[in-house]
Amino acid sequence: MTARLLWRPTRLVTAILVTLIMFFPLYWLLITSFKTPAELSSAVPTFWPKKFAWTNYRDIFHAAPFTRYALNTLIQTVGLVVLQLNLGLLAAYAFSKGQFWGRDKWFILVLAALMVPEQVTFVPVYVMMSQLGWLNTFLALIIPHGVSAYSIFLMRQAFKSINNDVIEAAKVDGAGRFRIIYLILVPMALPTVITIIILKVIGSWNSYFWPLIMTNSDNMRVLTVGIAMLKDSFPGQEMMSFHLVMAASVVAIAPIVMLFVFAQKHIVSAMANSTFK
Incomplete structure (x- = not known):
């Protein structure tokens, strides 16, 4: 019974970790598309844009x-x-x-x-x-x-x-x-x-x-x-x-x-x- 109680949260945590690992590249792709060239060239990576550069999507055209x-x-x-x-x-x-x-x-x-x-x-x-x-x-x-x-x-x-x-x-x-x-x-x-x-x-x-x-x-x-x-x-x-x-x-x-x-x-x-x- 104890093993069953432990298995359910373990399975949930494992599923969450696998999902995060799989979706992290997509997340990084999305936030990078809003960064400025200056922020991208920084030696320390940022996990959220300091300033959203919405013009990036206009500039690609x-x-x-x-x-x-x-x-x-x-x-x-x-x-x-x-x-x-x-x-x-x-x-x-x-x-x-x-x-x-x-x-x-x-x-x-x-x-x-x-x-x-x-x-x-x-x-x-x-x-x-x-x-x-x-x-x-x-x-x-x-x-x-x-x-x-x-x-x-x-x-x-x-x-x-x-x-x-x-x-x-x-x-x-x-x-x-x-x-x-x-x-x-x-x-x-x-x-x-x-x-x-x-x-x-x-x-x-x-x-x-x-x-x-x-x-x-x-x-x-x-x-x-x-x-x-x-x-x-x-x-x-x-x-x-x-x-x-x-x-x-x-x-x-x-x-x-x-x-x-x-x-x-x-x-x-x-x-x-x-x-x-």
Whole structure:
């Protein structure tokens, strides 16, 4: 009994400590975005701004074409999500409800793509984009990542949990494959679909390596690359732009943080139902 009484406060204290450790970088990012360059260059770090420099958030739009970076990021994210979601739905339907030779073996081959890191394939893909004349365009940012093996896996598992009788009844009513997928299966697997959208939005919004390789002008840079370039805008005097980098980072991560907070229950639900079958 004594052990149980001790375990509860110990577990609570541990949870609080872990939460504080995880959220401290975000806290430091936020307060640093309000500091002045003079306070940042101080030898003694401060855990609260001596004076809130609200102008930091205004200055980031003068230091770089931040609005253009945000628009490019939005276009890339929407394009990737729409393409990956639709191709993933079609592939998941084929692998879960289709009947063709080697269906499960082909699916294992798709899963094998998860083990191939992006850094292994980017050279041949870069050469291909160059030969097609797509470098420094949205096509190079979107098309190479138009299919996601992880999305196919999650949606396949969700579709397999749906009884085939529902599909057969829809076929009797004259529904075609596209109508079955988008009007019947998608609503029934909505938590998984929402989870995929959220994960892909976060992944695309935070992508850095691929946009860095595929773009080389301010007109095509995304937020992550633009913020990195902003850091290097004062060679040898990085502290001169550190407050702007932090302010730009806050603006960049705010949308995806809010998205995750409001949709976390869908992510938990989908992950709980994604066991391999």
